[in-house]
Amino acid sequence: MGKVVTLGEIMLRLSSDAGIRIAQSENFSVHFGGGEANVAISLANYGHQVTFASKVPANGVGEAVKKHLNRYNVDTSDLLFGGPRLGTYYLETGIGERAANVVYDRAGSSFAMMETIEWDSEKLFAGVDIFHISGITPALSDSWKKQTLILIKAAKQAGCKISFDINYRGKLWSKAEAGKTIREILPYVDYCSAGKLDAQHFFEISSYDSELAAKDNLYCYKKMQEKYPNVSVFYSTKRKVYSASVNALTGTLWANGNYYESKCHQIDPIVDRVGGGDAFAGGVLHGLLNKDNYQKVIDFATAASALKHTVHGDCNQFSQEEVESFLALETGKIIR
Amino acid sequence: MGKVVTLGEIMLRLSSDAGIRIAQSENFSVHFGGGEANVAISLANYGHQVTFASKVPANGVGEAVKKHLNRYNVDTSDLLFGGPRLGTYYLETGIGERAANVVYDRAGSSFAMMETIEWDSEKLFAGVDIFHISGITPALSDSWKKQTLILIKAAKQAGCKISFDINYRGKLWSKAEAGKTIREILPYVDYCSAGKLDAQHFFEISSYDSELAAKDNLYCYKKMQEKYPNVSVFYSTKRKVYSASVNALTGTLWANGNYYESKCHQIDPIVDRVGGGDAFAGGVLHGLLNKDNYQKVIDFATAASALKHTVHGDCNQFSQEEVESFLALETGKIIR
C-alpha cells in the first residue's frame, strides 16, 4: 500500500432535498468535500496511508471536518485549526432537464486566507509516494499561487510523484491567469488529470474533429505529452449528459504513448454527481500505486466513479473489493 | 409589470411519501394548491402584482393558507376568513406504471359554501389587467354557477381581460351541466385554456384524425375560434404519458389565426405533476402581460411547466430569469 498526501481546501456543502429549492428549504443536509479531500478518502478506502493537509476554523464546524475525514481513516495530524471560517456552498440537486444549481459562499475561508506555508514540508513529504493537489488551490489567492508551486517543488525534491488535477473553475480566475500558473506547474507533474477543454484552454491544442470525441481525447493527450514529456500519465472522463438524472461515463487514460478506454457506464439515475471526478482520480492513483496494468487502472477508476454517482455526498464509499466485485458482477443483480 | 386578480378555491393537499400508500402513511407532507392560487403564485414569481381572492376558515389551517400565499408575495387582502373548513385532498404519488391516486375531501368548504359575493367587485377589479378564473368554481355549487358569471361580467366591465381555464372535473359535475355553464361564460373570455377534449365535450368539435395530434389541436382551436371570435388566445398542452414517472410535454397556442408550438420537453423523472397545468397557464399569462411574441409566450410557458414537474408542491418555484436561463441552457448541466 502507498503513502499519499493531498492538500487543498475542504468546504461545507449544504444541500436541499431533491425536488426542494434552496429558497424554500427548511433543512439542509450536511456534507463536506473538496477535490483533494475526496481523493484522500478514496485512497484511504482502498487501504493506503493518506494524510489530508488543510486549515479549518477552530470551532464545531472545523471539528466536523476532522470527524468526517477520520471516519474514513484519513490522517488529520496536518489539518490545522484556526482562521475565520469554513468555505461553504449550497447545492440544489438537478433533476431531469433541470440542472443542479450551486451557490458558492467560499470567500474568506481559513484555507484561502493562509498567507504562508504552515506545515513543515520536510516532515509532510517524508516517505510519501504521491503528493496530490489541484488547480483550485493556486486560484484561491495570490499567496496560494506562489505557495502551490513551492509545495510542489518541495514534494518533488522529497521524492514524491506529483499528481495534479487541473480542475479549472471559471468563477475563481480567468483562463489567462489560470493558464500561466498551470503552465508553470506542469513541468513538475507526473500524473495529470486534464481533458479536451484543458488542452484547448491552456495549451492551445484544438481538437481537429468535434464529432469524433474518442479520437479527440487521444489527439489531445498526444499533443500535451509532446509539450510535457515529464508527465507519465494523463487521464480524464468523457461524460455524455443526457439529463441531470442520466449521464454516460467513459474513462480515458494515456500512458507510455498508449491510449486506454474503459467501458461506458450508463448512470441512471444519478443520486449525487458531485465528487464523481474525484472518485475517478482516486481510482487512477490507486491503480498507479498498485502498479496495475493501465487497462485495469482505467476500468477500476471509471467503475469507482460510476459507483460514487449512486451515493449521497462528495466522497466515495466503496472499498477496493467492492469496486472490483462491481466490475465483475452482472448489472443491478441483488446480492443475497 | 401587470396587475392580476385570480379567484377560486384553494385546498390543503396531504401527500404520502413516494412509495408509501395513504392507508399506511405515518405522516403527510403539507402543500396548498388550487388552479387560481397556483397561477397567482406563478405570476407573483415573475414580478406581477397579484391578488388571490378566496375564503378560508378562521383557524390555523386558514392562517397556513395565508402564509403560503404571502411567502410568494401574493396579496391576501381579499382572502376572507370564515366558514366551516378548508377543502382537503390526499395524494398518493404515482410511480412508473402505477398512477397517482387522489382522494378528495373537499365538500362543504368555506369557499364552496359562499352564498353571496363577499368582495366589493369595484374595488377588487380597479386597475386590474387580467382576471383569471377556472371552470372549477362554477362547478362547486348552484350559487357559484351564478356568481362566477356575475364576477366575470363585473371584471369585464371594469376593463379587465378575462382569463378562463375550463379545467373540467368529472367528479364535480356532468358534461352537460358543465357545457351549459361554460358556453355562457365563453363570450366574455379573452384568454382561454382549452384542449381537444374540451372542444369535443363542450363545443361539439370532433378532431378529424386521432393519429395527427398536432394537427388536431390546430383544428380544434380554429373551430373554437369560429364559435367564439372574442377569444384572442387559446392554449393548452399536449401530454404524452409514458408512465407516472415519465411524460413528454408540448405547449400549443392559437392567436391571431396562427398556431404556435413549443419544443417537446421530456420530463424524466417527474417529481410532482400536480400544478403543471397551472404553471403553464401562469407562463402564458405572463407572456401576454409582457407582450412577448407568441412563440416566446408558448416556449416560456412550456418551460415553466416542465420546471414545475421537477419540484414538490402545487406551485411554481421559479423566477422569470430562471425559466429563461433554463430555456437557454444545455439540458441538465451543473451550474457552478
Add this chain to the structure above:
Amino acid sequence: MGKVVTLGEIMLRLSSDAGIRIAQSENFSVHFGGGEANVAISLANYGHQVTFASKVPANGVGEAVKKHLNRYNVDTSDLLFGGPRLGTYYLETGIGERAANVVYDRAGSSFAMMETIEWDSEKLFAGVDIFHISGITPALSDSWKKQTLILIKAAKQAGCKISFDINYRGKLWSKAEAGKTIREILPYVDYCSAGKLDAQHFFEISSYDSELAAKDNLYCYKKMQEKYPNVSVFYSTKRKVYSASVNALTGTLWANGNYYESKCHQIDPIVDRVGGGDAFAGGVLHGLLNKDNYQKVIDFATAASALKHTVHGDCNQFSQEEVESFLALETGKIIR
C-alpha cells in the same frame, strides 16, 4: 373466499435510505418480511381468511411482528412467542448499475431453533383450503428438514392443497442437500413455484436453447410435470434485469398441459424489489382460490407483483380491486 395457512420464518429488515450505505447509516427503516408472511398478507388483502404460523421472541421486537401481521388482518393466533431472537437482515437498496446488497444476521432465530412442531396440526389445518410453505424452511435446520415434510403430509391428509415455493437460497444449503429434500416434498405438492434454474438444479432439466427464454420456461414446466404429475400448477416470473432500478417482468404459468404468459411489465423505477416474488405467488394463489381462468390468474399475479415493486417494504399493499383496476387502466394516468 378461501381459508389459507402459511408457515415459515419472518425476519426484521433494516434498510438504509436510498443512496446511503449500511456502513454510514444513521437510521434504518423497519420492515418485516419472509416469503410465507408476505404471501399471507397478499391473500389477506384480497379478502381471504389467512393464518400465519411462526415463532418470534417474547419481546417488543416479536410484538412488532404481531402488529405488522395484524395490521393486514392476518390471523396471529398461531404466532408463537418464545425463543432467543428474531432473524434480521440489512438491506442496502440498489440503484442503477449498483445492485442491492443484503447482509444476513438470521442464525439462531426463535423459528430456526424450533426442535419440535409446537402447533396442533389437526387444529391448524382444519377447514383450510391451501397450506403454503417454502424451500427456505427445511433449509434452516436438520430438525426443520424433517418437520417440513411432516407438516406437509399432515396438511395433505387434512384435505389442504399444498402450495410450495422452492425459493432456493445458496447461503443456507447446498444444491445437493436442497435437491434431496425438495424431491421428497414435490410428490405432495399441488401448486409449485419453480423456474428454469430450479428445473436445472434440482430436476436435471437443462433448457435446450438459452436464446429462447419463453420456450425454455414452457419446456421446463413440461419436463417437471412429467416427473411430478401430481402438481396441477407450475408458475414463475421471467425477470429481465436492465439495472437495479429498471426490470421487465413477465409472469408464466403451466396448468393442464397449457402454458400461459402475462404481458411484460416495464418496472421503471423500482422502489423496492424485495417481496416481488411473494406478491406474485400471492396473486397466483388468489386466482386459484377464486377459480379464475388461468390467463386471468397469471395476469392478475404479475400485475400484483409489478405493483409491489412500486411500494416500500416486503409486502403487497393493494386490494383485489386495486390490482384489477391497475390491469384495466392506462399506464400512469392520474386518478382524480
Add this chain to the structure above:
Amino acid sequence: MGKVVTLGEIMLRLSSDAGIRIAQSENFSVHFGGGEANVAISLANYGHQVTFASKVPANGVGEAVKKHLNRYNVDTSDLLFGGPRLGTYYLETGIGERAANVVYDRAGSSFAMMETIEWDSEKLFAGVDIFHISGITPALSDSWKKQTLILIKAAKQAGCKISFDINYRGKLWSKAEAGKTIREILPYVDYCSAGKLDAQHFFEISSYDSELAAKDNLYCYKKMQEKYPNVSVFYSTKRKVYSASVNALTGTLWANGNYYESKCHQIDPIVDRVGGGDAFAGGVLHGLLNKDNYQKVIDFATAASALKHTVHGDCNQFSQEEVESFLALETGKIIR
C-alpha cells in the same frame, strides 16, 4: 377474558411537531382516535376480544382506520365503509405555559351522517359482556341522539353491561341539550365515567367545598349514586394541570358505596395527553372484566393512563403485564 363492543366516531388526527405551529407546518404526523376506538384498543391490548363499530369512507383514509385498529387486534368486521368523509382534527401540542390547540374539522363525517342503525343489533351484541359508548355520539346529530338510546337499550336487553363515558364537549352541544340526553341514558348505565363538572352541569350537584377536591369527588359520586342507583361503578380522574408539560393525575372510583383512590402520578414531561382519559376508562373496564378488587382496578387504570401520556398518539400501547410491572417497579429505573 371478556368480549366487548365499543361504538362511536373515529377521527384522523393531524399533529404538527412539538414547537411548530399548525400554520407553519410542512408535515403532519398521522394518528387516529376517538374515545370508543381508544378504549377498544386498550382492551384488545389486555387480551380481551373487542369489536369496534363505526363508519368510515370507502377510500385510502378509511382503509387506514381499519389498518390502525387491526394493528392492535381490534375486530373490524363491524367497521362499515361508505359515506362522505372521515372527521379530522388538527393538534398543536402544548408546551409549558402554552396550552395545546385543537382545530376541529369533523362536520359531515361518514359516522355523523348515519341516519339509521346499519348494524344488526342482535348479532352485534351476541355474547358481549360490555357495550361501551360515550356522550359524544348523541351529540353528533338528532338522528344519533335517538339511535344512541336505541342501541343502549338493545345492548341492555342482550345482556350487556352498559359502559358510558359522559365526555361532554361544549363545541358540539349545549349543556341543556346534553343534560337532557344524558339523563335519559343514565338509567340504563352500569359503569359511568363522570366527574365533578358532570355532576354539577347535568345533575345539579354542587360540590360543597372547592378546597377539598378529594372529598368533593366522593360527595359527587354519592349524590349521583343516589339519583342513579342502577350505576354500579362511577369513576374519573383528578388532574392537576401545572402546565401543558406537567400534570399530576389521580384516579378515583366509587363502587358499592365505597370510594377508592390511586396514588398520584406526576407526569413530567407529558409526551401526548390526548387519549389519557380513554386509557383510564380502558383500564377500569379491564379491571371490572377481570373482577379485580376495586383498589387494584383504580391503581391499574391510573397507571395505564399515566403510561399513555408518555407515548405519541391517541391510543394506549401497553399490555397488561407492562402496566402491572410499571406499577411494581421503581420510577424511571432503566430495565436491562
Add this chain to the structure above:
Amino acid sequence: MGKVVTLGEIMLRLSSDAGIRIAQSENFSVHFGGGEANVAISLANYGHQVTFASKVPANGVGEAVKKHLNRYNVDTSDLLFGGPRLGTYYLETGIGERAANVVYDRAGSSFAMMETIEWDSEKLFAGVDIFHISGITPALSDSWKKQTLILIKAAKQAGCKISFDINYRGKLWSKAEAGKTIREILPYVDYCSAGKLDAQHFFEISSYDSELAAKDNLYCYKKMQEKYPNVSVFYSTKRKVYSASVNALTGTLWANGNYYESKCHQIDPIVDRVGGGDAFAGGVLHGLLNKDNYQKVIDFATAASALKHTVHGDCNQFSQEEVESFLALETGKIIR
C-alpha cells in the same frame, strides 16, 4: 394600526437537532433571524404595516430571506439584493446544565459590507410611526457607525419615533467603542430597550444593591432617564436562568416616572430561546402603537416573549388575539 420600519442585518441560522452536536450533525434546520427582522415579524403578526430594510445576496439564500419575511407579511420592497453573502450562525441548542453554543460566521455579509445608505431615506420614512434599529448595526463596521446615526436623524426629522435596542455584543466591539456610539445615539431615542448591564457598562450607573434585583431595575431606569430625558419608555426583561431548559422571565418598563412589572413566567421547558428578547421588544412597540396602558403593554410583551420560547425559530408565531388569550387562559389547559 401603525406603520413601522425596522432596519438591520438578518442572518441564516443553521441549528443541529436537540441532543446532537454541530460537529456530528448530518443535517441542519434552517431559520432566519436578526433583532430588527424578528421585531418586524412580531409587529406584522399583530397587524401593523411593517417594512424591513436590509441587504442580502442575489441568490437562492437571499431569496429564502425574502420568502421568510413575506410569509409573515413583512414588506420587502426595501430588501436590497446584492453583495457577497448572507451572514450565518450555527446553533447547538442548550439542554439542562449544558448551555447553548453559537458559532458565528457573519463577517463579510452583504449588509455589513454596505458602504453607503442605498435607500432613499425620505421615501423610506414617509408616514412611518416608528423606526426601530439596534446596537448591532453600528457595531458591524466603521461605515455603519456613521450611517446608523444618519439614518436615525433622518427618521427623527421625518417625524418617526425612534426605537433603539442597545443589544450589546461583546464579540463585535469593545464596551468603550460601543458606549461612545450608544451615547451619541441616545439623545434621539424615544423607546429604549436597556437593562441593568447596559446601565452599568455604558452610562456609569452601578446598581446599589445586587440582592434586590427588582429595585435595581427601577433604580437604573430612573438614572438613565435623568441622563436622557428624551427617552419616553425604557424596558427590558429580568431573566432567571435555572438551566438552559428552564428560565423565569419578568418584563419591566419605565414610563412617565413610573415603574411597571409583568407577572413572572416560568418557561419550562424552553423550546428555543433565540429571539425571545425581540418578541418582547415587538410586544412593547405593539402596545405603544396601540396606546395601551403601560401595565397592559408590559404584560402583553412579556407574554409574547414567553410564547416565543415555546416555538422553534427566531421569530414570534402568535397573533395579537393569541397572545391576549394566552394572558387570559389558565396555564397549559388544552383548548378544544
Add this chain to the structure above:
Amino acid sequence: MGKVVTLGEIMLRLSSDAGIRIAQSENFSVHFGGGEANVAISLANYGHQVTFASKVPANGVGEAVKKHLNRYNVDTSDLLFGGPRLGTYYLETGIGERAANVVYDRAGSSFAMMETIEWDSEKLFAGVDIFHISGITPALSDSWKKQTLILIKAAKQAGCKISFDINYRGKLWSKAEAGKTIREILPYVDYCSAGKLDAQHFFEISSYDSELAAKDNLYCYKKMQEKYPNVSVFYSTKRKVYSASVNALTGTLWANGNYYESKCHQIDPIVDRVGGGDAFAGGVLHGLLNKDNYQKVIDFATAASALKHTVHGDCNQFSQEEVESFLALETGKIIR
C-alpha cells in the same frame, strides 16, 4: 498525553424515537456502544492515543463500527473482522415515570464467540499506559473468563496500569459466578470502578447505615481497599433517580486513603442516559493520565458524565476544553 488500550464487545444499538415504542417503530436510529469502546472514545476526545481491540463481522455492519470509532480518532488496527454477527440491542427511551426498556439480542456475536486470543499481546500492550477492560467481557463465555485474566496479566507484565470496571450484568451471569471471577481479577487491578452494590455483592461488605449514602461510599471504598491494597483508585457515581427524565449525579473517588466527591449535577432533562457511566470512567482515567489532583479528577469526570446525558448516543462528544469550560461556566447560559 497517554497511550491506552481498551478491549471488549461493541454492540449495535437500535433506538426508537422518544415517545414511540419498539413494537410500533417505523425506523430505528443507529448508535454503537459498549463500555470499553465508549471509554476509548472519551479518552481519544481528550487527546490521548487510544486503541480499541475487539472483533466485528466482516460486512457493512462491522464496517460501520470501524467508521464510528475512526470518527472519534480511535485506532482500529486491532479491530478484527470475522465471525458471525454484531451483538445488538434495542432501546426504548424512558420518559418521566416510565423507565427505559432494553431488549438484548447479543448472543452469538463475533466477539463473544472468540475462542482464543487473536491479538499479539506483546505488540498490543507495547508502550501502553493503561489497559482498560470491564466485567462484561469475562461474563460472555467460559473462554472469555480465562482469556480476560490472561490478557490482564500480559498487560500487567508489559507495564500497563490495569483499569477494571466491574459493571455487573445480572442477565449475563450469576452473582456467584461473577464474584469468583472478579475476585481473581482484582489483585491485578490499579484503577477500579466499583460501587456500594459491588462491595455488597462481591466482597461481602454491607454498608452500615443506608441513610448516610455518602458515608456509605467512603466506608465501602475503605473496606475494599483493605482487601485489595494494590488498587490505587476506586471510583463510582451516586445516582438519585427522580424519574427517567431527571437524575441527580455525584461522583465519588477514593485514593491514598482519602475520599473525594464532586458537586451534585441535576440532570434535567436527560437526553440519553446510556454511556453515562463510561463517560465518567473515561473522565477519571483522563484525570489520572493527566496527573490532576484527585478533586479535579472527580470534578472533571462527573462533569463529563453529566454532559454525556445531554447528547444522543452511547459515547461522549466533548473535548477536554469543553468539559472544563462547562465546569467553569454558569449553568445553562447561552454562549455567544
